[in-house]
Amino acid sequence: MPQTVAEQPLIFILNGPNLNMLGKREAGIYGTGTLADIETACGGAAKSAGLRVDFRQSNHEGEIVDWIQEAQVKAAGVVINAAALSHSSVAVHDALRLLDVPVIEVHLSNIYRREAFRHHSYVSAVASGVICGFGADGYKLAIAGMARLLAERAHG
Numbered sequence: 001m002p003q004t005v006a007e008q009p010l011i012f013i014l015n016g017p018n019l020n021m022l023g024k025r026e027a028g029i030y031g032t033g034t035l036a037d038i039e040t041a042c043g044g045a046a047k048s049a050g051l052r053v054d055f056r057q058s059n060h061e062g063e064i065v066d067w068i069q070e071a072q073v074k075a076a077g078v079v080i081n082a083a084a085l086s087h088s089s090v091a092v093h094d095a096l097r098l099l100d101v102p103v104i105e106v107h108l109s110n111i112y113r114r115e116a117f118r119h120h121s122y123v124s125a126v127a128s129g130v131i132c133g134f135g136a137d138g139y140k141l142a143i144a145g146m147a148r149l150l151a152e153r154a155h156g
């Protein structure tokens with residue numbers, strides 16, 4: 001029997017500092033689309049993949065940590081663009097380590113073509129996969145990847 005929407009796995013999509021400024025922020029790097037556009041695209045991609053999405057953004061490290069802890073209880077997986085916190089936050093790394101659900105790291109830009117301080121991410125070491133450099137499409141790729149990982153887990 002097909003799952004009802006309420007039975008579909010819930011994934012958290014968490015966005016870190018300054019991603020609320022997309023559309024106004026360094027368009028040459030991040031494009032002209034807004035975070036609301038990304039949220040809409042994620043809703044569509046999740047629907048096609050048979051997943052439910054809880055999409056959030058915060059400029060505050062502690063709030064991101066709280067949400068990761070909440071994901072431990074509520075979510076089947078976490079897609080995270082921790083933005084600048086990727087390069088600085090041991091707290092985000094430690095919170096993600098506690099999860100026993102898949103984590104996929106996303107960056108709009110290819111962080112490896114940018115400044116050296118962006119080349120290390122504290123998220124990558126605790127992620128099942130990393131997607132960067134595909135702009136907003138990276139979120140859709142992450143959702144497709146998450147659906148595959150969850151199906152693999154469900155079917156052993």
Ligand code: DQA
Pocket residue numbers: 017018019081082083084085086106107108109110111118
């Ligand atoms: C980013 C890359 C980070 O280096 C940067 O601090 C961001 C956005 C990206 O999506 O490309 O805020 O995570």
